[in-house]
Amino acid sequence: MVSTLLTKLVLLATVIDIVYSVAIYEQCAGEGYGNFPCDNGMACFRRNKWFSSCQYSCPLNLGWECEAYITLAPAYAAGWAQCAGEGWGNAKACPAGYACYARSIYYSQCRPIGDCPADWGCYAFIHSTTPIPRPVTLPAYTKCNDVANAVCPTGTACFRNNALYAECRPACPPTWACETDVAQDKEQCGGAGYVGLTRCAEGLRCYVRNQLYAQCAPSCPGADFIC
Template identity: 85%
Template structure:
């Protein structure tokens, strides 16, 4: 059950999102930054995956990717947002250039096509209208690294024994390489029912998005996180 605090936080985020727009040359989007509308007459142009800014025209020949940042169509999930998961609701397609990758049967996320962690269900939806397939659940104690479209069963995670082998287990066994592993940027580090790695890499903190999901980031990933 969602707490009263989370409901109030969601309403506050909605109000901020409606009221706030970005002025010329200010950042309007970027990986881990969020997406904000530009002031009237301007467009959010992308320089790279970390930075987009509001301008009247795309700066040509200055190292910009010069593509209009994709607006999220109603019914679509946003970049880096949840797109599917058992008990979450109706699965949503991702924007162009993004695919819905499964971390578990309970959580899938819109990530750039090809940017799928090795222990996720790594299938890519190149056409955003393609139905989202359910990931295959591996048996406990099965090999889980580099297994396409597969996730570990509930109560286990893909823990690394060495550089070539990882296994679905309820915890990291003593002497395995996962004892010293850390969670990278934008990777899950917590949430109800999560049993994987929880220690973020140096310079990162674990930020909660909901009671089911938290991820490592150098700073607050966005207004929809509890920071």
């Protein structure tokens, strides 16, 4: 039986369109239920049209339809690859150690757990049934460094004034330290609606993936980037 907690997580995942991976023996598909990827090493095996579960192999001689029914488990997105967004129809689950963090309603990315940029929506389903808490959104023009579980509001980013103070601002103010700050490897550097650092560190270049996202990298990050 699916636990009450898992049922709530499934419903929430359906609402926000971000998918977590399913543990062994838990439901992963079924008519009216949706399709969810299994933890690494397992596949989604069909018992009947209403119920499929994650297992390492099809239960044999127990009347499961998977003995004759072939289906492919949903694929995992690679680390740093897109995993969700309006109109996104490819892999939505991230590999172990990564979470699907939302940059906007149009773009989410598999990033290491806890590595969520300050101006992103840092809620996600990770490689388990445990969600990462949704952060508090700070008001604009307030301190944003060393503030736990908080992000800057849409249209602003956490810009550094000095070594001790940073603030949610729509742009870097003149004379602030952020004027010379640079984005590091795998950090965002552009995209529609993006507010933040646009210059990459030495040895890195800002590669465009699509109109909503670009990131710093020493070389082309992948075939889905414009390189």
